[in-house]
Amino acid sequence: MSTPRASRHPSGRRPKRLSPSRVGLYAFLLITALFFLTPLYVMLVTSLKPMAEIRLGNIMSLPAAPTLDAWTTAWSRACTGLSCNGISAGFWNSIRILVPSVIVSIMVGATTGYAMSFWRPRGAKLLFAALMVVAFIPYQVFIYPLVRIFSQVGIANSLAGIVLVHTVFGLPTMTLLFRNHFASLPLELFKAARVDGAGFWRIFLQIMMPMAVPIAVVAVILQVTGIWNDFILGLVFAGRDNLPMTVQLNNVVNTTQGERTYNVDMAATLLTALVPLCVYFVSGRWFVRGIAAGAVKG
Amino acid sequence: MVAAAKRLRIGSRLPAQIALAPALLIALVLYCGTTSWTVWISLTSSRMLPNSVFVGLRQYDVLANNDRWLASIANIATFGALFMTAALTIGFLLAAMIDQKVRAESLLRSVFLYPFSMSFIVTGLAWRWMLDPTLGFEKLLHDIGFADAHFDWIVRPDRVIYTLVIASVWHAAGLVMAIMLAGLRGVDREIWNAARVDGLPTWRIFVFIIIPMMRGSFATACVLLATSVVKLYDLSVAMTNGGPGIASEVPAKFVMDYLFERGNLALATAAATTMLITVVVVVAPWYHWQGRKARMAGIA
Amino acid sequence: MNQAPNRSSVSLRGVEIAYGPVRVLDRLDLEVAQSEFLVLLGPSGCGKSTLLNAIAGLTEVDSGEIWIGGRNVTWEEPKDRGIAMVFQSYALYPRMSVRKNMSFGLEVSGMKRPDVQRRVTEAAAILQITELLDRKPSELSGGQRQRVAIGRALVRDAGVFLFDEPLSNLDAQLRAELRTEIKRLHARLGATMIFVTHDQIEALTLADRIAVMRDRRIQQLGTPHDVYMRPANKFVATFVGSPAMSFLSGHITEGRVFETSTLRLDLSGYAFTAPPSVGMPVDLGIRPEHVVLAPGEAAAIPARVELVEPMGSDLLAWTRIGEAALTVRLSAETPVAPGDILPLMFSTRRLNLFDAQGERL
Numbered sequence A: 001m002s003t004p005r006a007s008r009h010p011s012g013r014r015p016k017r018l019s020p021s022r023v024g025l026y027a028f029l030l031i032t033a034l035f036f037l038t039p040l041y042v043m044l045v046t047s048l049k050p051m052a053e054i055r056l057g058n059i060m061s062l063p064a065a066p067t068l069d070a071w072t073t074a075w076s077r078a079c080t081g082l083s084c085n086g087i088s089a090g091f092w093n094s095i096r097i098l099v100p101s102v103i104v105s106i107m108v109g110a111t112t113g114y115a116m117s118f119w120r121p122r123g124a125k126l127l128f129a130a131l132m133v134v135a136f137i138p139y140q141v142f143i144y145p146l147v148r149i150f151s152q153v154g155i156a157n158s159l160a161g162i163v164l165v166h167t168v169f170g171l172p173t174m175t176l177l178f179r180n181h182f183a184s185l186p187l188e189l190f191k192a193a194r195v196d197g198a199g200f201w202r203i204f205l206q207i208m209m210p211m212a213v214p215i216a217v218v219a220v221i222l223q224v225t226g227i228w229n230d231f232i233l234g235l236v237f238a239g240r241d242n243l244p245m246t247v248q249l250n251n252v253v254n255t256t257q258g259e260r261t262y263n264v265d266m267a268a269t270l271l272t273a274l275v276p277l278c279v280y281f282v283s284g285r286w287f288v289r290g291i292a293a294g295a296v297k298g
Numbered sequence B: 001m002v003a004a005a006k007r008l009r010i011g012s013r014l015p016a017q018i019a020l021a022p023a024l025l026i027a028l029v030l031y032c033g034t035t036s037w038t039v040w041i042s043l044t045s046s047r048m049l050p051n052s053v054f055v056g057l058r059q060y061d062v063l064a065n066n067d068r069w070l071a072s073i074a075n076i077a078t079f080g081a082l083f084m085t086a087a088l089t090i091g092f093l094l095a096a097m098i099d100q101k102v103r104a105e106s107l108l109r110s111v112f113l114y115p116f117s118m119s120f121i122v123t124g125l126a127w128r129w130m131l132d133p134t135l136g137f138e139k140l141l142h143d144i145g146f147a148d149a150h151f152d153w154i155v156r157p158d159r160v161i162y163t164l165v166i167a168s169v170w171h172a173a174g175l176v177m178a179i180m181l182a183g184l185r186g187v188d189r190e191i192w193n194a195a196r197v198d199g200l201p202t203w204r205i206f207v208f209i210i211i212p213m214m215r216g217s218f219a220t221a222c223v224l225l226a227t228s229v230v231k232l233y234d235l236s237v238a239m240t241n242g243g244p245g246i247a248s249e250v251p252a253k254f255v256m257d258y259l260f261e262r263g264n265l266a267l268a269t270a271a272a273t274t275m276l277i278t279v280v281v282v283v284a285p286w287y288h289w290q291g292r293k294a295r296m297a298g299i300a
Numbered sequence C: 001m002n003q004a005p006n007r008s009s010v011s012l013r014g015v016e017i018a019y020g021p022v023r024v025l026d027r028l029d030l031e032v033a034q035s036e037f038l039v040l041l042g043p044s045g046c047g048k049s050t051l052l053n054a055i056a057g058l059t060e061v062d063s064g065e066i067w068i069g070g071r072n073v074t075w076e077e078p079k080d081r082g083i084a085m086v087f088q089s090y091a092l093y094p095r096m097s098v099r100k101n102m103s104f105g106l107e108v109s110g111m112k113r114p115d116v117q118r119r120v121t122e123a124a125a126i127l128q129i130t131e132l133l134d135r136k137p138s139e140l141s142g143g144q145r146q147r148v149a150i151g152r153a154l155v156r157d158a159g160v161f162l163f164d165e166p167l168s169n170l171d172a173q174l175r176a177e178l179r180t181e182i183k184r185l186h187a188r189l190g191a192t193m194i195f196v197t198h199d200q201i202e203a204l205t206l207a208d209r210i211a212v213m214r215d216r217r218i219q220q221l222g223t224p225h226d227v228y229m230r231p232a233n234k235f236v237a238t239f240v241g242s243p244a245m246s247f248l249s250g251h252i253t254e255g256r257v258f259e260t261s262t263l264r265l266d267l268s269g270y271a272f273t274a275p276p277s278v279g280m281p282v283d284l285g286i287r288p289e290h291v292v293l294a295p296g297e298a299a300a301i302p303a304r305v306e307l308v309e310p311m312g313s314d315l316l317a318w319t320r321i322g323e324a325a326l327t328v329r330l331s332a333e334t335p336v337a338p339g340d341i342l343p344l345m346f347s348t349r350r351l352n353l354f355d356a357q358g359e360r361l
Ligand SMILES: Nc1ncnc2c1ncn2[C@@H]1O[C@H](COP(=O)(O)OP(=O)(O)OP(=O)(O)O)[C@@H](O)[C@H]1O
Pocket: B298, C019, C022, C024, C042, C043, C044, C045, C046, C047, C048, C049, C050, C051, C198
């Protein structure tokens, strides 16, 4: 990256663009970008081809006559087990799971994070320690007793059960997210509100939450993608009537009666990826902020 | 007397105490309670249903001789080492290159990060299709003239684990890139200028100055990746379902299968407990460090 | 604002506060009279904010009692104590307009809307922030923010105002301006004010009385004049006054004479608090402005000038008497250069003597 020494130009930047290392840089980035885009491209073209073309051509070729048949089949006619209703049911199940789970988990996380950061009630330290550890523990450690407890309480295989599970396992990230945000605020703000006579809930709702809007957006992004993409919890806790889209997708792909319909599989896969992809492309930098905030726990 | 005085004051803390109650309940019952229950079951002879016949560490003995468990451990070790190395390297390289004032930076970032927004099921199915030995890349290679080329790793027991690595690196490299980029942007521009003035070549600046300054970013990325390694389940289910044979079995899947299909609760929970201990051993030092930092900041 | 006298005395009795094993306040007693302006002065970390928070009810005391306006408020909520507080970081609610910031506390207390508006308008007029009422705090300058913060305290119509370093985030000019503003406010309201600072100029200009704090304790409580002229110990003597007091180490000899290797000084005019014993080691403290040039005087002490600092209205000469350093404030016209020997005299009445423990003699 050396620049010509005798250049009379004040800017030493311009020659760089042409230098071999610069070319290499762009070549590497371009090739890597193509590699990262390949799966999306392959899924897309496959889903637009009829099976005959898939069998004869190769996976990278563009569809000769693009058709949305595979998409409609995937949405409303693909088979899981014996029923052939497509994965639309899974989509709506995921929505029904998603909405209450996101709302409840964020409410509980925000309240807990707020209580922990300003009020230091009894048990806050213990709770914090528990949350820090649980964030890293695989679900397998909790799953069986949870199933038993849920069936005792009568919420096994129900919408309430899966919403509770998402709240329980969303709690560490949500609480830490909000706690870190509140801990970064000046304590004097809280003191001023106390002198003004505001109590626990008023400080929370009128002063702290309006300041936490960006964090709440991050939380929504994290939870929407996280809960939508969940597989294992939906599989175990949602029950047969509420299976989320990811589980349905896996069932569709693994249900083979006769020949495998790769175009339908890929259409179904893309349909399942649609919601997180939209969230990702719409939220842009917020998504990055979200994973960064979720990543730096503590 | 002091205690009595403090108690008077709890009045104003009561709402906070109530607000914390759900989370405390979750922590005590649903975290601690279930964990202890799982550990307890692993010490019994439970099969389909839990019983209370205490058998000590016998299940762990059985586990240590279970071929499938041993294969799972070996697989996850190989997977973990390769995946973490590759994801960290690629993620860092991408971040370092994007940081060179390239054009279309935000477009590139979006391209590298979008896989991370998708689920492991989607990731697994997409790669399973592309790696399909009859119609996937192998056929593509044949079609463009490499008639002898083989790319059938996904059905080869000795190679299948690498396909999981490829898919998950594709999924996670963007995350590493995002973390590293944030770290790089946090490095003071003055340091670059100072090093340039000293006439150091770019790679030297990176190796000797920048990377040591980014310890925090590397630690964060490592902890995140390591956690995802231990939790690896969906990808294996969607991509290979553990196969061929048991060549891509992983511990999390072992636990799930023995819990819900094979009906051997004690063995499954022994495996889960082993995973728990591994995580705690890995996370404890990091947690201690974080806790000290938090305490010094006067929080929690 | 209100004509009704709303002034409260504040009294702390044996207040102790500890954060875990770290004790921050140690059996502290303090009486603040009605309408008094008390300044808490001390170095960073000495517990000033802790003390103020205890008075406000924002920190629990471990033992002792706090009385405000003749009521024991030790366990009362901040809002019930009849206090208002202004913070160093302004602590304005960022998502609320200035008006809402000022009216928030009143609305919480359930006051009727017209009354709230009236009070806000009045307070805004007093502080000249009327035209800012509909802005957000982020749209204000530092000085304006602190005015709003004072306004928020003002509307509470409290008997006691607590200020925690309210000016330390401002630049020098604004600081002076708001300092006068606060002083004027005190005269106008007649409320009791407790003001924390580590800036001695603020302390000396504002206070009726100053409490100098260090190490969990109040070192001296007195008028600015007392604290400046008769510091209770060496810490107070060095902490208050800029440039700092100079010290000469020596001992007392027969006939109340202070003696070092290079000079002898008759102390017969000095008001001893306790009779000194012969031979006891003492430190003699001299403020720079209490030194006079005495050319031709036989008893003058020769001091060698090392450095001269012009300060505009006057100049500082950093001199040495033997090995001991002595700072001298002279009028700006004095012809003096490094290397000169200055003949100096001290006024005995204005000297300060400290024993080996640093306590005033
Ligand atoms: N929450 C806390 N936990 C532990 N120690 C604390 C806490 N708050 C204050 N301290 C300690 O108490 C002592 C007094 O703190 P305080 O804030 O009252 O000092 P200060 O005189 O106001 O200082 P400054 O001028 O810097 O504001 C300090 O040594 C500080 O370290």
